[in-house]
Amino acid sequence: MKRLQETLAKTGRAVLLGAALTLAGGTLAEGAQPVSAAAAADAQAVYNQFRKYVSNPSSLAQARKYLINHIDEAGSWYATVMTLQLENAQKAELERFSEKIYPERVQKVLMEADITNDLTYTQLLQRIKDTGVRQLIEETWDKGYKLESSEGMYYPVMHYEGFKVFKPYIGKDISAYIDIMAAESNKPATFDAAVVISWDELIGRAATMSDFVQDYPKSNRIAAVREELSYSVPMVLLGADNTPAYDYDTNVLDPELRRAYDDVLMEGPGDNEVLNILSKLIPLLDASGNKRTGEVSAYLEQVVDHYTNL
Structure with missing residues (x-):
């Protein structure tokens, strides 16, 4: 392993190896190619900056914004690593962030606004009059989540549709994975123990x-x-x-x-x-x-x- 890392370091990919090894399960991505030697330094700089953001839960929104703005500078290999790490970070932070949505005061404001799962982000903000809750909804979106409701309770979930902005830059398998997850995120197959999409779908x-x-x-x-x-x-x-x-x-x-x-x-x-x-x-x-x-x-x-x- 040491010899392999030394070899990759010479081509500017040592940090990528370390990142790939931290991703759970499987290889990095099918169709994701390493960047050329000429672009390796710039791509690694993008990756290093992203890592500073994504490794800290308090800067998760900044990590997402940075990736949206700079993923086209990274090459498909680094782009895929960062996309997967962003998903990992969002999932890791979801439970803790949910605690901000659960308080009765927040739930009451959302209930009075008659929030439904099919509202767009803009429509959602238009219905929320409470300044504090509006800021909370903005934070929800900025971190890559969206609100859903079930049995009178509102809660944040992963917003996989938001990952589609990364698809032109990443490996084919992760692009396909995003489509699979977005289909369920956009329109869950079940609700209250019932199938709520067509049998065909x-x-x-x-x-x-x-x-x-x-x-x-x-x-x-x-x-x-x-x-x-x-x-x-x-x-x-x-x-x-x-x-x-x-x-x-x-x-x-x-x-x-x-x-x-x-x-x-x-x-x-x-x-x-x-x-x-x-x-x-x-x-x-x-x-x-x-x-x-x-x-x-x-x-x-x-x-x-x-x-x-x-």
Whole structure:
């Protein structure tokens, strides 16, 4: 390792090696290339300044702003490292920052403003009249979060749509990862134990995750996508508590879900693992009259057990 670090140091990439080793799981990024020797010094300077900001929770907003303004100077390798480190820092800070949103006074102001999850940032600020809460909303946005509500409670979540500004500069796998996470961040699949997107979209998201796992097996974010897949596949097959795939009384498959299965398989499953799971399920459903018989249940349980233990 020492010899490798010395070699990389000669090309201006030693700091990058250290950064890559601190990123959890997988390799850095597929398609991310190191900068040329001529640009290495400038790229490393950008990275070093970013690290000063992102390593301190109090300057998280500054780190995000700096990356937005300077990522085009870094080269794809450094750009990918910084994007992943920004995500790491935002996730690490989220719980602590949430404590600022939870106080009753803040919740009351938000409730009186009748905040909904689909409001834009500008619309949100227009509805907030309390100066202190407005500043808190601005801080929420600047740190890379957005507000959501559930069961009368407001809370911040990761705003992955905001990461799309980095996509032109980073590795292909991390760009694809951002799209996957943004789809769920923009429109969560479930709410109050019910599936709240269409069956078609739910299947599509799972299939996209499956493609990612196959296309980028060494991605730094492979574990994160597998975790998302471990939630999505069971929902594709079983639904949710308040939106069951099979009727609780009759054990008959939801007709809309069966239609979605058929539609997505019209051109064949190809090599997509999720679609191949459905292609094997269809003959069992045809034989059972779309009922969850013992044979259907055995197959579903086998698949679900596999994905929940990824």
